[in-house]
Amino acid sequence: MQEVVKRYADRIRAAAAEKKPLRLRGGGTKDFYGEAPRGEILDTRDYSGIVAYEPTELVITVRCGTPLAELEAVLRAQGQTLAFEPPHFGSGATVGGMVAAGLSGPRRQAAGAVRDFVLGVRMLDGRGDDLSFGGQVMKNVAGYDVSRPLAGSLGTLGLILEVSLKVPPLPFAEATLKLELPQDKAIEMLNHWGGQPLPLSACAWAEGELFLRLSGAASALRAARAAIGGESVAAEDASSYWRAVREQTHSFFQGGRPLWRLSVPSRTLPLELPGEQLVEWGGALRWLASNADARTIREAAAQAGGHATLFRAEDKSAGVFTPLAPALAKIHRNLKHAFDPARVFNPGRMYPDL
């Protein structure tokens, strides 16, 4: 495998020398996400496989090209899981792409995001240097935490070769409930339940229906069902429902209108915007399928104290990500320069000057 790393490093050095951008790509399942990819493809799938797995240490170290489905199967065999439920968006999804995209699924509200589970990385920077940060242990504050910010960096800082992830056990039991509620009431109740010691692990509201997933000890689930009420959803239907939300195969996501992702404080009242909404993460994530103009949507998100991302759209001329404040943008440019001085990695994928 070391020869693959060497090949990647040589390729990066050559690209840096010629100032030719590289497009870091695994299975290409997230090609739709972010600004348009540019550059010559560097396929990360050649560097694949599990480096080390210690279930009792709750840690796995995986190469970037490993299929995400394979990683999940290996964990499941040991009763463990990726608690943040990353979406695959296709059968080819790889571990490197999962970390670089930094997207988390329904369980994020309870468990945390991708970055919360990253313990360490091995990466190639824009000079082709092979660097390791963080480690394979749960607690580590030696040096700056360079590994976690790679989650969601869209490959703009470096090529993630290997990642060590914290892998918690699967919940002992799960149950899904369905309640009929209008959006404002659903958001109110989600915030109310969020403040109670209830084992809520996911929620999704769309078209007047609120689905809630409970995860934990069987006894805790019984108590929570009594406290929340609603109608029980059969296990099979529940798992296909949550898969549809996570993978965006739910009918809400099929409309063809631009899909916006609004990340807002959980208690934000229903956003008065044209189009349809699907609410997740206890109210903190609002999907919006809408033809409304970008400025209106971004203003509404900012007003609420959050931000809006143009998640899927044919026309991305309005910019995918919310622009950064000048002081923050400057730090971004400086960091890009520190990691990738020749700007070879996925230039423009996040912001034009990154």
Next chain:
Amino acid sequence: MNESFRLLDPVRQAAVVKTLRAILPADAVLFEQEDTKPYECDGLSAYRELPMVVALPENEEQVARILRACRLLQVPVVARGAGTGLSGGALPHGKGVLLSLAKMKSILALDPVARSARVQPGVRNLAISEAAAPYGLYYAPDPSSQIACSIGGNVAENAGGVHCLKYGLTLHNVLRVRACTIEGEVVEFGNEALDAPGLDLLALVMGSEGMLAVATEITVKLVPKPETARVILAAFDDVEKAGNAAAAVIAAGIIPAGLEMMDQPATRAVEEYVHAGYDLGAAALLLCESDGTAEEVEEEIEKMTAVLKRSGAYDFRISQSEAERLKFWSGRKAAFPAVGRLSPDYYCMDGTIPRKRLGEVLRFIAALEAKYGLRCPNVFHAGDGNLHPLILFDANDPDQLRRTEEFAGEVLEKCIEVGGTVTGEHGVGIEKINQMCVQFKPGELAMFRAVKRAFDEDGLLNPEKNIPSLHRCAEFGRMRVKGGQLPHPELPRF
């Protein structure tokens, strides 16, 4: 251990005082030795240095102006919260300004519905949970110094605590950090939603030891207080058995709310101090806590008990009341002061290791006790592999001090060798800076320095901490030539 007093330049001091007095009231700028003395060290008192000037801002605007002024004057700035840190991260700079954030201690907002609190950096960790208690909420990370330590310091160190296996570190419980850069610009990392646009700089700033920016406002997450909690106190006749038992609990699919271990010397030291009723004959004690609803806890305690039994625990006690639970914990929580009574000084280490190497590392430490003629009880966050060996010594005896330093250095390097890290939660500060040269390759250290420059081009924020210079690693390498092979052979030698 390393008292490097820099020569004070009175002219420069006067210039800095004059500049700061234009920003702060006269009583918020300290420079007389009797006034600056209380700031000469943090919780790692073996390292001391008098700051040239101490500044005590009351608000963000003052912090921004101070930083801007210091940058113009090219004066180093060391931010300080409550000064409880254990790695010398807030050790002052003799030619710099010590920026105390102690006056910024207001809880600005507490939103029980959104379950978050917006606080100033000087607010004590425990004060947040106290303020949230009426709503059935609390702030989860609980470092043992939580009565005194400030949230700003917790952010600077990415502090943990005995419950972080289940509830996460500071990183996992902070939504947003508002901070001033050395240029005096206010920036926000993260926001009050669950994520923010751009790179995840919140993660980068977390644990950066005040070297990238100075936090002026922090939004923390509050979580519902578990309905109840119970703890199992299990006794083992062998330390490795106890370590394996901790692994077995996790292998059974359980994430305990707390999973802590003490070896016999630690148990004996604390028992004398707190009278928790510990079994003094045990080679190791394991504290294994469950929290949640009453039903959930009962179910989990049953499962954990079965696992511990199978793993060879010879005695168990399960707390039957909240008072008893606190009593069982009292010894672990008081481990540091209790051990402190055994000896004039103690030196607390903070390595993290893969749990499966525990037996090997403890045997290694026992061998070093004999080698250096110093005692070293151990307390261990068994759930996450974070080890706190406590070397007992007398700082007034220079030879003991030297032996302690060498002892600690060997332990830290062992932690790296077994695949761990030199610091799990206390930070590098000044204390472990040499070992950073062992843990990281030159290219990695160079990247750390580049990250620092991305925020602080002139290197004025908390200089000479956390990330060693090339020169320092070369010097350190020269001191510890092993097998004729110099580390960092690529470096020029002076």
